Amino acid sequence: MRIADFHVTPIAIADPPLLNAAGLHAPYALRAIVEVVSDDNIYGVSESPGGADVLADLEAVRALVVGRDPFALNKIAQDIETHFGDATSGDRQYMRTTIHSRRAARVFGAVEVACLDLIGKAIGQPVCNLLGGKVRDRVPFSAYLFYKYEGAGGQLGFATDLGATGWDAARQAAALTPAGIVAQAQAMCRAFGFKSLKLKGGVFPPHIEVDTIFALRQAFGPNTPLRLDPNAVWSVETAIRYGKQLEGALEYFEDPTRGQAGMAQVAQAVNIPLATNMCTTSFDDIPGSVRLGSEHIILSDHHFWGGLRASMELARICRVFGRGLSMHSNSHLGISLRAMAHLAAAAPNLTYACDTHYPWQREEVIVGGRLQFDDGDLIIGDEPGLGVELDRAMLARLHENYVQCGLTGRDDEAEMQKVQPGWKFMHTRW
C-alpha cells in the first residue's frame, strides 16, 4: 500500500466569544483536515490545528508523504524532523531548535493520525488497536467551562449549525460571574452528562475565579471533580496564596503559573496536584520536568506531541516518573475528538476525564453529524480506523467559511482589543 495523494483542506468553524488569558476567541477557529489516499483509493483523515503557518508546514512535507507506505511512520517522522531541522534549507528558522521539533511534531502528528486511520480502514481495525488495543470502552470527558460574552460565534452566510442539543441557549448566553458559570455548567452537564468540571481561568482577578470554583462546588457538591486553569498568568505568590484556599476543592490545578521553575515552587507549597499543558509540552521539556518536579499530571495532546504513538510513549514516561496523565484540547470537531478518544481508550494510565471544547462547536465535517456523548463518555467500538467518514459537502462549506472569514491565524489579543481597546496580553497578570 502506498500513499498516492495528500490533501490539506483548511476550514473555519464557528467559535463562541470565549475569554481566556490570551484574550478572546475570534468568531471562527481554524482547523485543517488532512487526508492521505492510498493507491487502492482508501483514505485516512485527521484534523489539525489550522492557520497559515500550519498549512505551509503541511504543504512543505507533501513530498515526504506521497509515495510512502503508510506503515512507514518512523521513517516519515524522521524525514519530517530532518526537513524542519535541516540547517541547509536556507531558512534560519528551520535550524534544529525546540521550535523546529515542535513544528515537526505538529505536522507529523497530523500525518500520522491520517495514516493510522488509513491503516485501520485497510485492515478493518479501529485505530486504538494500532496502539495496543483499548483498556476501556468508555472515555470520560469533562465540562470545559469558559467565562464568555454573549454569542455563539460565526457570522457568515455559510453557517452550518447542526441544530438544537438542549444547550444552545446556554452556549449563547454570557457567563461573566460565578453564577453565570454555574448556570453554564449545569446546562452543559445536563446536555452531555459530564461528571467533571474544568474552568478556564486567568480572565478575572483570582478571587473571582476562586469564588467561581466554590460556587461550582456549592452547586455540584464535593464529589464532582473540579479543575481550575489560570493559563499561567498568576505569579508564583498568587498561585500559592489562592492555591492554599483551593486545597481540598480541586481535583487538579492546571498551569497556575508560568514555567517549570515556578510550577515547582507552587507544587512544593500547595497541596493540590498540579497539571500542565504549558510548562511541559514536548519531549524536550521532560528532563526539566523530572529535574524540577514541576507538575504531577501532564495534559497530553496528540496534535502537539507528535501523534498517537508518541502520546502512548508519553503515557509510558508518565508511568515511569509517577506523573498522572490527562488530556488537553483546543476548539475542534469530531475527527480530533475521535482520535483523542482512541488514544484515551488505549493509554492504560489516562484515567482522568479528558478536556474537550467540542460542546462549544456546533458544526461537523463527518457523516452523521455531531458525535454524541453517552452520559459524559465517548464510546469506542470496533469501527475501522477512527470510525469517521468525511461529509464532503460540509467540508466544502467549512472551507468556504475559511476563505470568507479572512483569518489566517489565531490572535486572541487582537480579538479582545475589539471589545476592550488597548487590552494587552501579559505573561503574568496577577
Added chain:
Amino acid sequence: MRIADFHVTPIAIADPPLLNAAGLHAPYALRAIVEVVSDDNIYGVSESPGGADVLADLEAVRALVVGRDPFALNKIAQDIETHFGDATSGDRQYMRTTIHSRRAARVFGAVEVACLDLIGKAIGQPVCNLLGGKVRDRVPFSAYLFYKYEGAGGQLGFATDLGATGWDAARQAAALTPAGIVAQAQAMCRAFGFKSLKLKGGVFPPHIEVDTIFALRQAFGPNTPLRLDPNAVWSVETAIRYGKQLEGALEYFEDPTRGQAGMAQVAQAVNIPLATNMCTTSFDDIPGSVRLGSEHIILSDHHFWGGLRASMELARICRVFGRGLSMHSNSHLGISLRAMAHLAAAAPNLTYACDTHYPWQREEVIVGGRLQFDDGDLIIGDEPGLGVELDRAMLARLHENYVQCGLTGRDDEAEMQKVQPGWKFMHTRW
C-alpha cells in the same frame, strides 16, 4: 480474531562452555517457544528465556491469553501485571514489587511478540510495521566474544547440529588467552561479517582482559568498534583504573561495576561511554538512572522490558534523556533473533550493532534452518509477522533435549564448580 490456543514448549539448545562472571554456561541453554493460535488457525510464535520458573509463569497466565483478541495487548499486559501484583493471590512472592513487575514484563513480552507475529501474519505485514515501520533494512550485529573452554556444548543423542558454517572449529576451540580471543574473533568475523566486537569479561584478572582488548585492537585496527563487559564484578576503583587505560580504545564500556551509584562514579571518572544491561534493566530503574547519570547507553532486551512495543517506549525514553540505545542478548535461536532485528529496524535511535549469542548456537526451530547474516547484518524484508515458521520436527527434538538434559534453570556457578571445585560467584571480584 480471538486467541483460541496457547502453547508453551520448553526446549534445550546446545550451548558451549562459555565463561562469564557468573561461572560457566551449561551444555544446554533453556528456552521456551510460545505460540498463540487464532480461531481461524493462524499461529504466532515467540521465543523466551526458559526454565521452570518461566514455564510456571507462562502457564499461570494462560487464562488471561486464551479467548482474547491478539490486538488487545494493553489490556492483556494490564491483566498480567495485576495477576503478578495481586496481593490476594496468597503467594507473598506475588506482592507488587520490582520482582513482580519484572516477572510480568518477561511473561508479557513473550505473549506480546507471539501476538504481534500472529497479527502480522493475519494482516500480511512484517512485525516492524506494527512498531511504526522500519527506519533501516539492515540491522548490524556484533561479534560476541567469550573466553571459553574447549567444546561446543550438547551431549545427548538428540544433537541437531545444522552443519558447517566455516567457524565450527573455532567455536569448538578453547579461548583462554588474548591470542585465543583474537583467533575466535577472526574466525567469527570471517564467518558472519561482523564489524564490531564485544568481549564478555569479568572472567580473568582485569589486566588480562585489558590486554585482550588491546590485542583485538592490534589485530583489527582502530576502526573496529570494541566493547568490554566485565559483568559488574569490578569495583569502582578497578573500573576507573582500567577504564582510564581503555580510553580511546572502546566504543563503550559495559557494566564495569555494579549498581547505578557505582556506575555513575565510573561515568564521571572515565572518558568512555558506559553501557548497561545490569544497572538499568527495567522501567522502574529509569528514574534512578536519570537522577544519578549511571550510564550513557541502555542495552535494550525485549524479553525483559515487556516486549517490542515497550522497547519502542524505552527507545523514546533514551532519546528524551540523551541515552544511546543498543541491544543485549542471551543464548537464543532465530525466533528471538528475528524479533530483535524487527525492533532494531524500527527503533530510530538503535544505532549500535546489536549483541547476539546466535553464532554460539548451532540448532534451529524454524523452517529453513539457521538464519544467515549478510556481511554482519540481518536483513528485514516484507515477510509477514516475524518472517519465521516453526519446524515442528526440530521443535520436538529440542523439546526432547529439554526433557533429557534434566536442567530446570540456569546455574552457571554450579556448572563452574564441576570444573573448579569450590568456585564461588562474587558480586565484586576485582
